[in-house]
Amino acid sequence: MSQADLTIGHPTGQTLGPAFAIPTKKLAMWLFIIADTMTFAACLVAYGFLRNGTPDWPRPFHSITNVAIMTFILLTSSLTMLIGLRSARAGDKAAAFRWTMITAALGIVFAFLHIREWMGLIDEGMTMFKNPWGTGLFGASFFSITGLHLTHVTGGVIALLVVGVRYKGGRYNADDIEVLGLYWHFVDLVWMFVVPLVYLLNLTH
Numbered sequence: 001m002s003q004a005d006l007t008i009g010h011p012t013g014q015t016l017g018p019a020f021a022i023p024t025k026k027l028a029m030w031l032f033i034i035a036d037t038m039t040f041a042a043c044l045v046a047y048g049f050l051r052n053g054t055p056d057w058p059r060p061f062h063s064i065t066n067v068a069i070m071t072f073i074l075l076t077s078s079l080t081m082l083i084g085l086r087s088a089r090a091g092d093k094a095a096a097f098r099w100t101m102i103t104a105a106l107g108i109v110f111a112f113l114h115i116r117e118w119m120g121l122i123d124e125g126m127t128m129f130k131n132p133w134g135t136g137l138f139g140a141s142f143f144s145i146t147g148l149h150l151t152h153v154t155g156g157v158i159a160l161l162v163v164g165v166r167y168k169g170g171r172y173n174a175d176d177i178e179v180l181g182l183y184w185h186f187v188d189l190v191w192m193f194v195v196p197l198v199y200l201l202n203l204t205h
Contacts, residue, residue: 047141058133059202067199077106078188088174097168104160
C-alpha cells in the first residue's frame with residue numbers, strides 16, 4: 001500500500017484551498033448582487049407592463065431638477081467610495097475612513113431628498129392606492145420601486161458607518177471596504193435604471 005493510500009481519509013496537516021478563486025466575502029456579495037439584480041429587474045419589468053397597459057397612467061413630475069440632484073449625489077458617492085478604497089489599499093487608514101464617512105454622508109443626503117420628494121407627492125394627494133392624476137397603480141409601483149431602492153441605500157449607509165468605524169479600529173481591512181464598495185456601486189447602478197423608467201418617462205408634456 002502506498003503512502004498516498006495511507007493518507008486517504010486522514011488529515012495530513014495541510015488545508016485545502018478555496019473552492020473559488022475569489023475570497024468568501026466577495027463571493028457572497030457577488031451572489032447577493034446577482035440575486036438582488038433579479039429582484040429589481042422583476043419589479044422594473046412589471047412596472048413597464050403596468051405602464052404600457054394602463055391608458056390613464058399619470059405624469060406627475062414637472063421638473064427633473066430634484067432627481068438630477070439626487071443622481072449627481074449618488075454618482076459622486078460612488079467616486080468617494082472608490083477614493084476610499086484606493087486609500088485603504090495604499091494603507092492610508094485616516095483617508096480611507098474619511099472618504100468612507102463622506103460616502104455615508106452623501107447617502108444620507110440622498111435619502112433626505114428622496115423622503116422630501118415623497119412628502120411632496122403625498123401632500124398632493126398621492127398614496128399607494130390613489131392619486132389625483134390617474135390610475136392608483138402609479139402610486140403603488142412608484143413607492144414600491146423607489147422604496148425598495150431607498151431601503152438599500154439606508155442599509156448601505158448603516159453598513160458604511162459600521163464598517164468604517166471598525167476599519168478605523170483595526171477590526172476590518174481594505175478587503176472589507178472593497179466588498180462594501182461592490183454593494184454601494186450596485187445600488188448606484190440600479191438607480192440609473194430607475195431614473196429613466198420611473199421619472200423621465202413620467203414628466204408632464
